Amino acid sequence: MAFKDVPGNTRVKRILKLALERGRVPNSLIFGGPPGAGKTDMALTLAKALNCQALADDSCDDCPSCRAVDNGRHPDVVVLAAEVRDVKIEQTRFLKQMAYLRPMTGRRRVFVIREAESLNDPSANSLLKVLEEPPSFCHIILVTDSPHRLLPTIRSRCRTLAFSAIGREEIEERLLARAFSREQARLLALLSRGDFDRAQEFEWEKVQELRDNAWTLFEALGSAERPGLFLERFGSVPKAAEEEFGEVLEVFSSFARDILLLRLGGDPALLLNPDYEGRLRAAAAAWAAPRAVAVVEELDRTLADLRGNLNKGLLALTFFSNVTELAHV
Numbered sequence: 066m067a068f069k070d071v072p073g074n075t076r077v078k079r080i081l082k083l084a085l086e087r088g089r090v091p092n093s094l095i096f097g098g099p100p101g102a103g104k105t106d107m108a109l110t111l112a113k114a115l116n117c118q119a120l121a122d123d124s125c126d127d128c129p130s131c132r133a134v135d136n137g138r139h140p141d142v143v144v145l146a147a148e149v150r151d152v153k154i155e156q157t158r159f160l161k162q163m164a165y166l167r168p169m170t171g172r173r174r175v176f177v178i179r180e181a182e183s184l185n186d187p188s189a190n191s192l193l194k195v196l197e198e199p200p201s202f203c204h205i206i207l208v209t210d211s212p213h214r215l216l217p218t219i220r221s222r223c224r225t226l227a228f229s230a231i232g233r234e235e236i237e238e239r240l241l242a243r244a245f246s247r248e249q250a251r252l253l254a255l256l257s258r259g260d261f262d263r264a265q266e267f268e269w270e271k272v273q274e275l276r277d278n279a280w281t282l283f284e285a286l287g288s289a290e291r292p293g294l295f296l297e298r299f300g301s302v303p304k305a306a307e308e309e310f311g312e313v314l315e316v317f318s319s320f321a322r323d324i325l326l327l328r329l330g331g332d333p334a335l336l337l338n339p340d341y342e343g344r345l346r347a348a349a350a351a352w353a354a355p356r357a358v359a360v361v362e363e364l365d366r367t368l369a370d371l372r373g374n375l376n377k378g379l380l381a382l383t384f385f386s387n388v389t390e391l392a393h394v
């Protein structure tokens with residue numbers, strides 16, 4: 066893909082294109098930012114642009130060099146550690162040896178190290194020298210969701226480009242281009258929480274199932290009979306349920322926003338869950354607007370905390386107790 070095909074992060078693209086035009090792409094780079102922000106795609110596009118036979122500041126996606134990178138068969142572009150948690154010391158030794166060899170066919174030798182935060186100390190230390198004084202023809206791109214977990218000595222030797230989560234509108238537009246309806250794309254974009262990779266993996270049937278389950282829990286939260294249903298499910302959040310917990314909260318947030326919209330007399334065409342309009346109207350009739358606002362706020366806060374590394378079970382408890390209290394607003 067060319068830079069325009071990599072989602073979001075226009076600032077990073079601008080910096081890289083300028084650097085390419087001027088022939089001044091830093092040799093040691095960190096691409097850091099949240100999961101699904103397009104860091105690896107950006108790294109591979111940069112690797113292609115550095116070697117493209119047709120363009121100076123982008124990938125043409127068509128010349129033999131660009132195609133070889135796409136096929137994973139370019140001798141000068143090496144991607145390490147996609148699936149291993151630990152970049153082994155032998156791999157970094159190999160990288161160090163390779164780094165000083167002139168490129169075989171391309172102009173630049175590029176190493177992309179994914180999940181660079183899992184470099185163990187010996188591997189990281191063995192990389193320091195090459196990161197400090199890389200040969201002019203060699204670029205090392207460390208890709209990581211957690212740049213703060215890299216050794217300070219690594220960070221100080223690299224130029225860090227900070228990636229941001231992809232905007233909801235952009236994810237929505239890209240999903241629309243992939244045969245989702247406007248309503249589906251709008252909801253999926255919300256559920257993806259800025260993670261473009263996740264957005265691409267969604268299957269509509271699974272999302273329907275998730276919404277049905279979430280509605281049962283959501284309704285129970287406000288009912289006198291079974292308010293504890295949510296806690297039965299998420300009172301302790303085992304690792305395996307963490308992703309589902311986040312997804313359920315995201316769906317709750319879409320329900321609460323819809324209820325608020327209806328409560329304020331907004332246009333039903335703007336509902337995130339138009340197929341739930343009947344149930345949402347029934348709920349909206351029973352909810353005062355301040356309660357809807359407070360629940361939306363509570364969900365935003367919980368979702369923000371969820372991104373930090375707080376105890377999920379405690380988050381679920383706090384959320385539950387705050388929201389059930391709001392039922393009496």
Ligand SMILES: [Zn+2]
Binds near residue numbers: 117118119125126130
């Ligand atoms: Zn090309």
